Amino acid sequence: MNTQIDILENEILEAYPEVLDMLLYDHTTQRNIIWATSNYEYLGENYINKKEIKPELITGTNGNVIMTRVQKDSVLQLSRVKKMAEVFTPSWICNAQNNLIDKSWFQRENIFNIEIKGNKWKTIKEKITFPNNKTWKDYIRDKRLEIACGEAPYITSRYDATNGEFIEVEDRIGLLDRKLRIINENVKNLEEWISWAEIAYENTYAYEWQGDSLLLARESMLYTFIENYKYKFRKEPSLKSIQTIANIISWNVWQMDGLKSVVPLSCTESEIKTINLFGEEEKVKSFCKGCLTNDMFKHNGIYCIIKDWSIKNEVSGKKGQNVRFIDLVKK
8 A cells, every 4th residue: 555645643743733633623512523433442441432532542652543444454444334334435436526516617527637447537737727707716715515524535535545546636636636726726926825725625624423534534634735735836834834724624624423413422311300299209311302303403412513714703803603514404
């Protein structure tokens, strides 16, 4: 397997101060994301599904705990397919489906690449042109969302999630990859490039249940920024820029039960003590109404919060307004 796909938490910890903490943060709970899987319970109490993923649990001597799907053994892969319906899509299928999105947006075919036989594609090298009624800035601002994203192969295609093959920057096919290519083609000034890269990230969203896959998705998106910056300017971006992108990612790529719009495993049942007609104490169990009725608007779990970066916060004056994801879903 190509070692270029490896993103090691130890390296993030050493090279980019505070960034790993940012990538592990959950803005809804104001704690870290949780494991939300039983795959790591054999490692001890701190690795059970409802526990937070702390930096010390995945760095140091634990630096190889979290691995990409292709690095996991076949037994574990099969287990996750059965328990969580975890299926990873080959890059050529992601490309074909993303091409359909762009066909609709541009109203023509073969914008970024041409699909060829053998489950491959040929990148179109010419600068991309836009319809008369749209500009490249419109494309960057257009919102994209990958649901149940796993390691986010539809957003960034640093590698093929099924075989671990590394994909060079100029040949990537993810939704975010395409936005960054457009920026690379239209912006020369470094500060302007960073500004538009931030806008691209602000308009790219994804959610995932399992904490390890979520972290891998966040890491891939961060390294996509670093790799595109190096591709464009032949040098490493500043720590401040990396931290800014990491913060946006931590908001836009969040942990959620997609069927409920709540933090995974946060719905609860409780016991209520009552006194009956005979003066005897009774215990009555109270269940989550949303879970009982399959109504996503009635869960007692923690509804997830994301950020709409197009709205200015009325209190702080800063860009971005917090919104509940459930409030964006039509009843």
